Amino acid sequence: xxxxxxxxxxxxxxxxxxxxxxxxxxxxxxxxxxxxxxxxxxxxxxxxxxxxxxxxxxxxxxxxxxxxxxxxxxxxxxxxxxxxxxxxxxxxxxxxxxxxxxxxxxxxxxxxxxxxxxxxxxxxxxxxxxxxxxxxxxxxxxxxxxxxxxxxxxxxxxxxxxxxxxxxxxxxxxxxxxxxxxxxxxxxxxxxxxxxxxxxxxxxxxxxxxxxxxxxxxxx
Numbered sequence: 001x002x003x004x005x006x007x008x009x010x011x012x013x014x015x016x017x018x019x020x021x022x023x024x025x026x027x028x029x030x031x032x033x034x035x036x037x038x039x040x041x042x043x044x045x046x047x048x049x050x051x052x053x054x055x056x057x058x059x060x061x062x063x064x065x066x067x068x069x070x071x072x073x074x075x076x077x078x079x080x081x082x083x084x085x086x087x088x089x090x091x092x093x094x095x096x097x098x099x100x101x102x103x104x105x106x107x108x109x110x111x112x113x114x115x116x117x118x119x120x121x122x123x124x125x126x127x128x129x130x131x132x133x134x135x136x137x138x139x140x141x142x143x144x145x146x147x148x149x150x151x152x153x154x155x156x157x158x159x160x161x162x163x164x165x166x167x168x169x170x171x172x173x174x175x176x177x178x179x180x181x182x183x184x185x186x187x188x189x190x191x192x193x194x195x196x197x198x199x200x201x202x203x204x205x206x207x208x209x210x211x212x213x214x215x216x217x218x219x220x
Contacts, residue, residue: 006102007056010110013099019050035074042067056102057095057120065090080142082135089128096121114161122174124156141191152180155213177213182206 001008027041043066050059068087076082096118097103101110103118134146156175162168188202 006100006104007097008101008110009099010101010103016051017049019047021045021047021050033073035076037070037072039070040068051099052095055095056100057097057122058099060094060096062093063091078137080136080138084131084133086131087128088130091124091126093124094121095124116161116169119161120158122156122158124175126152126154128152141189143187143189145187147183147185149183150181152178154178154180173214173216176216178210179213180208180210182208 023043023045025041025043027039029037029039031037043064045062045064047059047062050062052058066087066089068085070083070085072081072083074081097120098113098118102120103113104110105112105114128150129152130148130150132146132148134144134148136142136144154175155177156173157171158174159169159171162170184204184206186202186204188200191199193199
């Protein structure tokens with residue numbers, strides 16, 4: 001950034017590491033019965049002190065957790081196969097401009113910071129919980145039918161320091177705690193026409209609802 005830009009880094013933070021990321025994961029699979037298969041996996045990533053030079057803020061932390069479980073089975077009665085899956089993901093992301101000159105207390109001064117040490121901050125959180133159940137049976141080809149669902153939460157609150165008018169920190173809902181729910185019903189049929197041609201037809205119906213937890217109508 002130019003020497004006069006408020007987005008430039010403060011002198012005492014120059015030379016620091018650009019990020020510190022730790023990642024871990026584990027997965028286990030087992031067969032409780034003949035023709036059955038179960039799988040459970042978990043992953044975590046913790047990123048601290050992540051610098052974003054091309055943005056106006058840097059991350060204090062960016063933490064992610066992911067869990068996935070799958071159960072599959074082969075032929076069972078009229079079914080040629082069946083599968084169930086459940087998953088959950090959670091992300092927490094916190095950014096501010098504490099390392100930038102925009103965190104100054106007086107315009108043109110890059111040495112005296114504001115009371116909180118920053119002039120703008122965004123705390124964002126998102127999560128998704130979902131699952132799938134599907135089964136297939138053979139009858140002049142193979143028909144697969146299933147249902148899946150997901151619930152998603154997404155919220156981001158931005159806090160800014162106002163230097164003019166009413167001075168102080170003020171919050172705004174960048175993403176106003178939105179919750180999205182979806183249920184999908186689907187079916188498809190696969191039919192082989194000879195050795196080299198396969199025809200697939202499908203149908204899907206989704207019911208979706210999205211609702212904001214915070215009212216932002218006054219801002220518009």
